[in-house]
Amino acid sequence: MLRRAMIAAAFAAAALTGLAVQAGDEGPSDLEIAHIAYTAGEIDIRYAHLALALSDNPAVRGFAETMIRDHSAVNDAALGLLDKLGAKARDNPTSRSLLKQAAEKRAELKALSGAAFDRAYAENELAYHQFVNKTVEEVFIPAADNEEFKALLGTALKTFKIHQAHAERLVEQTR
Amino acid sequence: MRRALYGLVAGLAYASVPQTGEAETHIIEMRGLEFIPAEIDVAVGDTVTWVNADVMPHTATASDGSWDSGTMEAGDEWSLVIETEGALDYVCAFHPTMTGVINAR
Numbered sequence: 001m002l003r004r005a006m007i008a009a010a011f012a013a014a015a016l017t018g019l020a021v022q023a024g025d026e027g028p029s030d031l032e033i034a035h036i037a038y039t040a041g042e043i044d045i046r047y048a049h050l051a052l053a054l055s056d057n058p059a060v061r062g063f064a065e066t067m068i069r070d071h072s073a074v075n076d077a078a079l080g081l082l083d084k085l086g087a088k089a090r091d092n093p094t095s096r097s098l099l100k101q102a103a104e105k106r107a108e109l110k111a112l113s114g115a116a117f118d119r120a121y122a123e124n125e126l127a128y129h130q131f132v133n134k135t136v137e138e139v140f141i142p143a144a145d146n147e148e149f150k151a152l153l154g155t156a157l158k159t160f161k162i163h164q165a166h167a168e169r170l171v172e173q174t175r
Numbered sequence: 176m177r178r179a180l181y182g183l184v185a186g187l188a189y190a191s192v193p194q195t196g197e198a199e200t201h202i203i204e205m206r207g208l209e210f211i212p213a214e215i216d217v218a219v220g221d222t223v224t225w226v227n228a229d230v231m232p233h234t235a236t237a238s239d240g241s242w243d244s245g246t247m248e249a250g251d252e253w254s255l256v257i258e259t260e261g262a263l264d265y266v267c268a269f270h271p272t273m274t275g276v277i278n279a280r
Contacts, residue, residue: 066269073231162208162272
């Protein structure tokens with residue numbers, strides 16, 4: 001029951017950011033969490049590649065390069081842990097929903113250029129990290145069963161909170 | 176091999192390791208997007224070694240641009256011999272909130 005309430009709270013926060021995610025009554029399993037977290041990282045990497053393709057702003061490009069480096073490293077670590085455990089991340093409706101909405105957001109961003117793109121990219125990064133961090137902290141970490149996986153999520157959360165602070169500064173810089 | 180070396184070095188975290196003569200080696204870990212310890216006191220001639228214990232890359236980069244580790248991947252280490260007195264501020268070039276200072280006397 002507690003897990004269900006936490007999931008409802010985090011997903012309500014997700015709705016505020018325009019991201020609709022789904023989960024069963026019992027909450028996501030470790031393998032589903034792994035898939036969602038990996039997918040969320042890949043999505044941010046794709047946003048970053050878009051920024052590198054469209055922006056000349058050094059602050060935006062620097063931020064995007066950091067997103068690629070860090071999310072790739074965290075995702076590689078997650079894959080390494082899954083390999084070690086002999087497990088495979090499980091696709092689920094939440095991952096698919098995230099991908100669909102990210103494709104829509106990328107299409108929005110692609111239509112912009114110059115300062116308008118930089119501002120929209122920064123604002124999206126801030127909102128996206130706020131959403132991901134809340135979900136990881138309030139849903140994924142409490143729900144994770146495997147201790148090594150829980151620890152990796154904790155490391156990832158610390159990293160993503162730094163990204164969130166960095167994104168807040170980027171929003172200011174691109175206003 | 177690198178992992179074994181890292182384990183050895185990580186075990187020495189926070190320690191100052193006496194070397195021959197008066198020079199010492201000081202270990203700073205990059206862990207959880209922090210330099211640990213974030214501030215250390217060293218003597219001119221000492222060596223400072225940074226060890227990346229995170230999964231993501233970091234750098235140790237002088238704020239005045241006078242030295243730079245370059246990209247340090249997970250498990251990498253990089254050393255610097257301290258040659259001048261003063262407070263040496265440095266950052267991770269990838270993570271601006273990651274800062275440290277070396278007080279050299």
